[in-house]
Structure formats: structure tokens, C-alpha cells
Amino acid sequence: MRIGVITFPGSLDDHDALRAIRLVGAEPVALWHGEHDLHGVDAIVLPGGFSYGDYLRCGAIASHSPIMAEVVQAANGGMPVLGICNGFQMLVEAHLLPGGLIRNDHGHFIRRDQVLRVENNTTAWTNDFALNEEIVIPLKNGEGGYIANEETLKELEGEGRVAFRYVGMNPNGSLNDIAGITNARGNVVGLMPHPEHAVEPGFGPNTSQRMRSGVDGLKFFTSVLEGVLA
Amino acid sequence: MPTIVVEVMPKAELLDPAGKAVAGALARLGHSSFTNVRIGKRFELTVDGPVTDAVLADAQKIAEEILSNQVIEDVTSVVEVK
Numbered sequence: 001m002r003i004g005v006i007t008f009p010g011s012l013d014d015h016d017a018l019r020a021i022r023l024v025g026a027e028p029v030a031l032w033h034g035e036h037d038l039h040g041v042d043a044i045v046l047p048g049g050f051s052y053g054d055y056l057r058c059g060a061i062a063s064h065s066p067i068m069a070e071v072v073q074a075a076n077g078g079m080p081v082l083g084i085c086n087g088f089q090m091l092v093e094a095h096l097l098p099g100g101l102i103r104n105d106h107g108h109f110i111r112r113d114q115v116l117r118v119e120n121n122t123t124a125w126t127n128d129f130a131l132n133e134e135i136v137i138p139l140k141n142g143e144g145g146y147i148a149n150e151e152t153l154k155e156l157e158g159e160g161r162v163a164f165r166y167v168g169m170n171p172n173g174s175l176n177d178i179a180g181i182t183n184a185r186g187n188v189v190g191l192m193p194h195p196e197h198a199v200e201p202g203f204g205p206n207t208s209q210r211m212r213s214g215v216d217g218l219k220f221f222t223s224v225l226e227g228v229l230a
Numbered sequence: 231m232p233t234i235v236v237e238v239m240p241k242a243e244l245l246d247p248a249g250k251a252v253a254g255a256l257a258r259l260g261h262s263s264f265t266n267v268r269i270g271k272r273f274e275l276t277v278d279g280p281v282t283d284a285v286l287a288d289a290q291k292i293a294e295e296i297l298s299n300q301v302i303e304d305v306t307s308v309v310e311v312k
Contacts, residue, residue, distance in 0.1 A: 057299055064296070093299065100301035102240070107247040147244060147302060173245065 001225055004031040004041035006071070008062045012049035013084065016196040021045070023199050024221040033065040043080040043124070043224050044071060046087025048140075048194055058101060058143050059089030068094055080124035080224045081188045085141055088180070088190030097181055097190050098156070099148030104141070105173025113205035113214070114139035114193050115167040116179050120160050123186040128223040135216035136205045137198040139171055144192040146174035146181075156181055164191050195220040232277045234289045237307040238298040239270035270306070273297055281310045 003026050005017045018028035029041050038044065051062035062068070068090070075081045075096050083091035091097045104110060113136050118129040129135070148156065153175060156162055164180035172192070180191025195217030198204040205214035240246045246268050253267040275289055286308070293305045 056297070057302075060296075060299065092301070098301075100299055102244060102302055103247040105245055105247055107251050145245075149301075 001026045001043070002029050002039075002041045003027070003043045003045060003221075003224065004029040004038060005045045005047055006031040006033055006067055007047070008033040008049070008051040008065060008090075010049050010051040010053055010062075011047050011086070013194065013196055014047040014049070016194075017045045017047045017084070020196040020199040020217065020221050024218060024225055026221070026225055031067060033062065033067050036066050036070055038067070038070050038074060044074065044082070045196075046071075046081065046083040046090050047196070048085035048087060051086055051090070054143070057089075057093065059086055059091075059093045062086075063090045063093035072096060075183075075188050078185060078187050080227065082125050082220065082224070083188075083190035084194055084196060085144070085192055088192055089143070091188065091190040096188050097183060098152045099146055099181070101143055101192070102145045102147055103143045104145055104171070109140070109142040110144075110171050111138070111140040112171060113137070114171060114179075116164045116191075116193060117167050118163070119165055120163045120182055120186075123163055123182045123189050123223075124227045125189040125220050125223050126163055126182075127227060128219040134167055135219075136207070136214050137193045137195050137217050138205060139193040141172065141192050144172040144174065146172075146178040146192070148175065159184065163189055164193070232279075232281045233311050234275040234277060234281060234286065235307065235309055235311045236273040236275065236289060236293045236297055236305065237270060238273070238293070238303050239268060239306050240303055242304075244302060270303075271297075274311075286310065 003021045007014045021028040118133045121129045163182045166177040182189045198217035249268040
């Protein structure tokens with residue numbers, strides 16, 4: 001299975017995502033924002049970072065990149081697409097996911113190992129988790145406050161499309177403690193925290209067993225692997 | 231060159247943390263007459279040629295579709311400035 005990671009000007013976590021993909025046994029494929037070519041990948045990751053320096057709005061200019069035409073088309077055709085942090089911001093700017101992300105309510109950039117609850121384990125990127133499983137992955141953002149109008153929130157909650165919810169504390173003022181959502185079909189998932197930073201012992205969040213041993217992010221990538229092979 | 235000015239504001243019902251931080255700073259500096267600050271954006275679009283209705287309509291369209299995100303912001307003004 002080949003999973004593409006698109007690099008935009010200002011992407012930071014593209015190589016972490018490529019490494020995560022390699023660690024679960026898939027073939028990572030580096031894609032470039034300026035091309036109109038997905039190079040035949042089976043799934044796509046929009047990585048974290050600060051594309052275009054967050055100018056205009058976070059993810060806004062990147063969402064109009066040449067390759068995004070192909071991404072939108074592939075997503076609408078059912079291809080798994082995961083947007084992490086800045087990638088999540090691109091997905092809402094591209095209208096592949098509803099709502100928006102605004103500056104953290106406390107006004108500060110925040111970086112912490114964050115507990116999330118997986119509330120939808122039927123998406124392309126979450127089917128390896130148990131329902132309501134609590135996981136710990138790093139969070140790092142300045143504009144991660146999820147907002148949507150009442151109607152959209154009701155729809156997301158009613159249809160079980162809140163894929164991840166913050167547990168213990170709400171790090172950025174997101175409505176309903178929403179950390180990540182999915183589209184109705186379950187192939188497009190976006191979240192602010194970073195699964196690709198919790199995939200290898202020695203480099204992940206601390207656990208009760210050992211420092212930096214957390215690898216809860218792996219299941220995002222094993223989920224999509226099994227979904228496509230199945 | 232003719233210029234069209236587009237102004238975009240965060241939606242009134244949304245928290246504007248940047249504005250809030252500035253309001254807090256003003257209060258600390260003793261400017262107590264100002265109780266609230268909201269921060270928006272101003273775009274100056276330089277036009278090649280006269281500003282026709284079609285150009286203005288195009289500016290309105292990009293203001294709503296690209297320069298703002300209607301989920302979190304409102305376009306408050308699209309006008310030609312002479």
C-alpha cells in the first residue's frame with residue numbers, strides 16, 4: 001500500500017508522517033503541492049506545519065494549491081485522507097470537513113501530551129481503535145480552537161462524526177471539546193493533535209511504563225492499512 | 231492605480247483572542263475608555279484599469295470565497311477607494 005504525504009511551503013511534519021507510514025509497513029510517497037499528480041497513492045496525509053506562514057488564514061492558501069484539486073476529487077471518490085493540525089486546517093478551508101479553526105481562546109501557543117477519546121472507530125483512520133479508547137498523542141498549535149455553527153455541531157454530534165474529543169482538559173477552547181472530526185463517509189478525518197509524533201518508542205509521549213514510550217499514533221496508520229487491504 | 235479595499239472581521243459572536251489580548255494591554259496601560267477591541271483585516275486590491283461593475287463583483291466574490299472564511303469571518307466592506 002502506498003500512502004502519500006503532501007509537502008507544502010512551510011510544512012514541518014511531512015517527514016514525521018512519511019516515517020510513521022514506513023513504520024507500519026506501508027510505502028511512503030512524498031508528494032508536492034505544486035503538481036497535479038497523486039502518483040497513484042492509495043491514501044493521503046496532509047501534514048502539520050505552517051504552510052505559507054499561516055498568511056491569510058491557517059491552511060487557506062495551501063487549500064488552493066494545484067494538488068488540492070486532485071485531493072478534493074480523490075476524497076470525494078472515497079480515498080482515505082488524514083489532515084493533521086495544519087492539514088486539518090486545510091481540510092476545513094477546502095470544505096472537505098465542516099467548521100473552522102480559530103486562535104486558541106487563551107491566546108497562547110500550546111504544546112502538551114494530550115489525552116483524547118476515540119469516539120468513532122469506524123473511519124478509515126480509526127478502525128484499529130476500540131470505541132472510547134483513550135490515547136495520548138502530542139498536541140502543538142496556536143490556532144486549534146474548533147468552531148462551527150449550532151446546526152453543524154448538532155449534525156456532527158448526532159451522526160457520530162466527532163472522531164476525537166479532548167479528555168481531562170480542553171487545550172484551545174474547541175467547542176464541545178472537539179479534537180477531530182470525520183466526514184459522513186468516514187474517509188476524510190482531521191484532527192489538531194499529532195499521531196505521527198507518537199509512533200516510535202523513545203520519541204513519543206511519556207507513559208506510566210517508561211519515558212517517551214507512547215506509540216498511540218500508530219493505530220491511525222495501521223487502520224488505513226487494513227481498510228485498504230480489506 | 232484604482233484600488234478596491236476589502237475589509238474582513240471575525241464573526242461578532244466568536245471570541246477574538248487577539249483583540250482580547252490588545253484590550254487587556256490597553257487596560258494595563260491605563261486607557262480605560264476602551265472596553266473592547268476586535269481585530270480584522272484590510273486588503274487593498276490594486277486594479278489594472280477602471281473599476282467596472284464586473285471588477286467590483288469579482289472583488290466581492292474573492293472577498294467571500296478566498297479573502298474570508300465565511301465560517302469564522304464576515305466581509306464587512308468591498309469599496310473602491312479613489
